[in-house]
Amino acid sequence: MSWESPHRLWLLIGVLALAVGYLVRQRRSSRYAVRFTNLRLLDRVAPRRPAWRRHLPAALFLSMLALLVGGFARPAADVRVPKERATVMVAVDVSTSMLATDVEPDRLAAAKSAAHKFADSLPKEFNVGLVAFAGSAAVFVPPGTDRSALHTGIKRLAEGSTGVQGTAIGEAISTSLEAVRSLDTEAAKDPPPARIVLLSDGANTSGRDPGESAGEAVQAGVPVHTISFGTPAGYVDRGGRPIKVPVDGETLRAVAEQTGGGYHEADTSDELRGVYDDIGTSVGWRTERQDISARFIGLGLLFAMAAAGGSLLWFSRLP
Numbered sequence: 001m002s003w004e005s006p007h008r009l010w011l012l013i014g015v016l017a018l019a020v021g022y023l024v025r026q027r028r029s030s031r032y033a034v035r036f037t038n039l040r041l042l043d044r045v046a047p048r049r050p051a052w053r054r055h056l057p058a059a060l061f062l063s064m065l066a067l068l069v070g071g072f073a074r075p076a077a078d079v080r081v082p083k084e085r086a087t088v089m090v091a092v093d094v095s096t097s098m099l100a101t102d103v104e105p106d107r108l109a110a111a112k113s114a115a116h117k118f119a120d121s122l123p124k125e126f127n128v129g130l131v132a133f134a135g136s137a138a139v140f141v142p143p144g145t146d147r148s149a150l151h152t153g154i155k156r157l158a159e160g161s162t163g164v165q166g167t168a169i170g171e172a173i174s175t176s177l178e179a180v181r182s183l184d185t186e187a188a189k190d191p192p193p194a195r196i197v198l199l200s201d202g203a204n205t206s207g208r209d210p211g212e213s214a215g216e217a218v219q220a221g222v223p224v225h226t227i228s229f230g231t232p233a234g235y236v237d238r239g240g241r242p243i244k245v246p247v248d249g250e251t252l253r254a255v256a257e258q259t260g261g262g263y264h265e266a267d268t269s270d271e272l273r274g275v276y277d278d279i280g281t282s283v284g285w286r287t288e289r290q291d292i293s294a295r296f297i298g299l300g301l302l303f304a305m306a307a308a309g310g311s312l313l314w315f316s317r318l319p
Contacts, residue, residue: 001077001292002075002076002077003073003075003076004073004076008069008074009073012066015062015065018065019062022062056307056310057311060303060304060307061307063300063303064300064301064303064307066300067296067297067299067300068296068300070296071293071296071300072293074293075291075293075296076291077290077292078289078290079289079290084126084127085184085187085192086126086127086192086194087128087143087192087193088126088127088128088129088143089128089130089131089176089179089197090115090118090119090130090150090199091131091133091137091172091173091175091176091196091197091198091200092112092115092130092131092133092157092199093107093108093111093167093172093198093200093229094108094132094133094157094159095134095135095159095166095167095205096165096236097203097234098111098159098200098229099236100245102230102231102247103230103234107201107229107230107234108157110229111200112154112155112157115130115199116151119151124147126145127144127183128144128147128150129141129150130150130153130154131176133168133169133172133175134166135166135167135205135207136164136166136171137168137171137174137207138175139175139179140157141153143179143183166205167201167203167204167205167206168205168206168207169200169210169213169255170207170209170210170211170212170213171208171213172200173196173210173214173216173217174216176196176198177196177217177222180192180194180220180222181220191221194220194222195225195261196222196223196225196259196261197224197225197226198224198227198255200226200229201230201234202226202230203245203246204251211254214255214259215258217259218258218260222259223256223260223262224256224259225262225264226252226255226261226262226263227252228249228252229247230245230247231246232247233246234246234247
């Protein structure tokens with residue numbers, strides 16, 4: 001334990017001075033001689049004074065002052081706090097084909113809107129991360145509970161964000177799995193319960209095979225839920241020349257079925273609100289340096305109430 005404001009502990013000298021003053025006063029009181037000679041009568045008419053109990057309220061009061069001074073000095077200590085480890089990775093396709101307007105206003109904008117809605121639907125204590133992928137995949141936002149950072153990352157998604165052309169669904173799954181494995185120091189040996197939500201038009205054109213990465217997800221026990229954005233008639237305009245980019249829903253469906261996830265069409269993406277229902281929870285621990293002055297103040301208040309209660313009970317007055 002350490003103190004954030006150790007100079008305030010000098011106030012303990014005042015508490016010590018009060019304790020010394022109390023002891024001196026008690027010694028002076030005991031010096032008075034008994035001048036009443038009829039001790040039997042004195043024993044009957046004089047009220048019985050408690051022995052050790054008369055010092056207890058004062059001791060509790062001084063202890064309360066010492067504890068409040070300790071709290072005022074802002075003590076801090078390493079505290080183990082629980083941390084929810086359940087994790088959801090959202091992977092969004094930012095390839096050129098996602099600019100097709102067969103889904104209004106375009107596939108990428110629809111995917112970003114769905115990602116925003118899904119993030120808002122998740123429990124606040126869940127860790128959520130963001131992966132962007134085109135010809136390669138990259139973690140845009142590491143998994144965590146900061147929803148504002150997640151929404152900012154989703155807004156930053158744009159065509160070609162990864163700098164490599166193509167659509168690498170397999171790479172997106174593998175990158176998401178790696179992010180889950182790096183959640184905390186326990187994740188390598190004790191993986192957290194996790195899900196991957198992948199939003200794409202489904203036409204895999206580069207990187208590792210989606211089936212291979214899906215097998216990796218199966219081994220890790222991480223279902224992949226997929227949302228397909230687009231239609232068979234989709235196209236993008238390149239210099240006035242239309243290029244067909246038909247949606248490949250079968251690839252996304254196969255990945256979802258292989259991993260035990262769910263497959264969704266763009267117009268039914270609200271169904272994803274139930275993705276986290278069976279994710280389960282796993283509570284881990286992390287060590288944080290925290291202010292523990294509340295402990296001192298709380299204990300000091302208990303001592304104050306005990307001092308007041310004892311004084312009222314034995315002396316019919318507050319200390």
